[in-house]
Amino acid sequence: MVSSFLFISTACIIGAGLWLATRITRKKSNLPYPPGPRQLPIVGNAFDVNLKEPHITYTEWGKTYGEIVYCHIFGQDILIVNSEKMARTLAEGRSTIYSDRPHSPLFRLFGADHITGILEYGKEWKSQRKLLHLGLRHDIVDRYHELHLRSAHQLVENIQRDSKSLYNHLDLYTATMALEFTYGRRMEVKNDPIISMAASLAEGMTKGVTAERVGLLAALPILKYIPSWFPGAAFQDEARRCRNMMASFADIPFAKAKEQAVTGVPQPSFVSDILQQGDEDESVAKETATGIYIGTLTTSTLKVLVLAMILNPEIQNKAHAELDAVVGKGVLPTFEDRKRLPYLQAVLFEAMRWNPVIPLGFPHATTTSDVVEGYYIPKGTFIPYYTISTDIRAMSKNEYEDPERFDPTRHLTSDGKLKPNANQDNTKYFGFGRRSCPGRLLAGDSLWAAAAVMLSAFRFEKAKDSFGNKIEIDPVFLHGVLKSVQLSCQLGRIDPNIMITATLPPIRVPSLVGLILNVKGSNFFFACPQM
Numbered sequence: 001m002v003s004s005f006l007f008i009s010t011a012c013i014i015g016a017g018l019w020l021a022t023r024i025t026r027k028k029s030n031l032p033y034p035p036g037p038r039q040l041p042i043v044g045n046a047f048d049v050n051l052k053e054p055h056i057t058y059t060e061w062g063k064t065y066g067e068i069v070y071c072h073i074f075g076q077d078i079l080i081v082n083s084e085k086m087a088r089t090l091a092e093g094r095s096t097i098y099s100d101r102p103h104s105p106l107f108r109l110f111g112a113d114h115i116t117g118i119l120e121y122g123k124e125w126k127s128q129r130k131l132l133h134l135g136l137r138h139d140i141v142d143r144y145h146e147l148h149l150r151s152a153h154q155l156v157e158n159i160q161r162d163s164k165s166l167y168n169h170l171d172l173y174t175a176t177m178a179l180e181f182t183y184g185r186r187m188e189v190k191n192d193p194i195i196s197m198a199a200s201l202a203e204g205m206t207k208g209v210t211a212e213r214v215g216l217l218a219a220l221p222i223l224k225y226i227p228s229w230f231p232g233a234a235f236q237d238e239a240r241r242c243r244n245m246m247a248s249f250a251d252i253p254f255a256k257a258k259e260q261a262v263t264g265v266p267q268p269s270f271v272s273d274i275l276q277q278g279d280e281d282e283s284v285a286k287e288t289a290t291g292i293y294i295g296t297l298t299t300s301t302l303k304v305l306v307l308a309m310i311l312n313p314e315i316q317n318k319a320h321a322e323l324d325a326v327v328g329k330g331v332l333p334t335f336e337d338r339k340r341l342p343y344l345q346a347v348l349f350e351a352m353r354w355n356p357v358i359p360l361g362f363p364h365a366t367t368t369s370d371v372v373e374g375y376y377i378p379k380g381t382f383i384p385y386y387t388i389s390t391d392i393r394a395m396s397k398n399e400y401e402d403p404e405r406f407d408p409t410r411h412l413t414s415d416g417k418l419k420p421n422a423n424q425d426n427t428k429y430f431g432f433g434r435r436s437c438p439g440r441l442l443a444g445d446s447l448w449a450a451a452a453v454m455l456s457a458f459r460f461e462k463a464k465d466s467f468g469n470k471i472e473i474d475p476v477f478l479h480g481v482l483k484s485v486q487l488s489c490q491l492g493r494i495d496p497n498i499m500i501t502a503t504l505p506p507i508r509v510p511s512l513v514g515l516i517l518n519v520k521g522s523n524f525f526f527a528c529p530q531m
């Protein structure tokens with residue numbers, strides 16, 4: 001506590017000096033900044049923002065100040081964009097200006113500065129995006145349907161074996177899919193060392209690369225030289241550990257995939273496709289692959305989906321009824337059934353709308369100054385949180401009636417088909433402009449396979465206490481820059497309160513030889529953690 005205080009005080013003193021220097025030297029435009037809350041000297045709006053849930057502050061400001069809101073934290077400019085239309089105007093219409101990311105020395109300290117999602121807008125980023133475009137194209141992504149279904153069947157088996165660890169199984173589902181898609185590596189042993197390494201890395205990054213630190217070091221880059229023994233500078237040790245892990249993580253699976261490509265029959269994968277083309281710089285391919293593995297976020301959406309099913313049993317019934325009618329009771333769906341399951345697809349779209357897993361999008365930054373509706377947007381200023389923060393949560397709340405209600409029919413026509421714009425509408429949860437998510441199609445397939453197979457096999461309900469009363473669920477969402485990726489769906493007490501029921505008669509999962517669901521009739525309670 002005392003050490004943090006000392007660290008923050010030192011930072012404030014340095015910050016005050018830099019702030020004064022910037023005030024004196026900064027060339028001001030004659031145009032006004034966009035409207036926004038009043039600022040204090042030096043700290044600006046630092047104390048106005050709810051750091052745990054910044055979207056709450058931003059949404060409030062949006063109501064008061066409008067579509068674009070300007071604020072200042074420690075001399076850094078922040079622009080909050082509160083409408084999808086404006087986000088598209090800037091990120092798509094003026095993409096050369098709005099496609100950068102915040103620059104913070106913290107990313108380099110943690111060894112994450114070559115990850116696609118963090119890279120500054122420039123040559124290296126463009127090379128990585130080119131590879132991503134080639135490896136995540138529609139026709140390429142379709143080749144991985146078998147992988148998604150196989151992983152989903154494994155997920156069912158894992159839940160069935162140990163339902164208390166539902167969240168771990170969902171994490172593993174994403175991790176194994178990402179590992180095989182990226183490197184062609186099938187998880188051979190239960191605790192695959194690469195997956196364990198990725199989990200440690202993700203944990204280290206989540207704890208270490210916090211929004212506060214990103215902002216502090218962006219505002220005061222000089223802090224990167226503070227030695228680890230200095231009170232409050234323990235992040236230097238954390239950073240060293242993460243840097244080392246990141247280097248091994250980038251090297252080991254890539255080297256194995258390369259070896260496989262040279263010596264054996266390469267498994268289809270992102271890396272093997274690139275290596276086969278042979279004309280790409282290997283280090284770019286390696287960094288891009290690391291970014292893919294780290295960028296997969298489907299697990300959080302699946303956790304939101306399970307939560308939505310538990311809280312809305314009548315909607316879960318409808319999804320089950322559609323699966324029974326289209327695929328048949330006791331049969332697991334395949335991708336051929338997808339088009340005939342519009343309600344299920346609408347449930348997935350609604351899960352993403354209801355609680356977007358990255359509620360503030362990823363931060364963008366401006367590469368040069370700009371004028372928007374007569375307001376001045378400064379160029380290349382330091383950015384503690386977001387220069388352009390696409391507040392997706394606020395957008396989706398403004399756009400829909402009764403936005404807190406989970407209602408898949410928002411995405412359906414009156415005769416139960418998907419609305420023609422449903423797909424396009426869903427793209428906003430994958431970002432805007434040149435930085436938008438290149439993994440959207442792969443993510444959509446992975447989500448669909450897990451949702452379709454899980455809902456074919458299970459019913460998710462509130463557990464009951466020893467008196468037979470349902471145990472209420474009070475979900476807790478955590479948000480932050482990297483936290484939102486890793487933790488936004490750690491739903492507090494939900495895990496022990498879920499009851500999972502097998503809903504199908506015994507089935508044989510093709511890829512899991514000999515597995516027969518151990519059910520009595522169609523409603524056997526194979527897992528009930530509270531009982």
Ligand code: HEM
Binds near residue numbers: 132
């Ligand atoms: C439900 C799952 C997913 C969601 C909601 C999601 C969402 C996002 C969002 C909002 C961004 C930032 C876009 C912006 O800055 O405007 C992003 C970036 C990115 N995503 Fe995804 N994503 C998902 C899955 C995936 C998957 C499966 C992959 C890899 C195959 C992936 C790879 C990436 C990469 C590499 C970036 C960085 C792009 C850049 O900065 O140029 N994502 N994602």
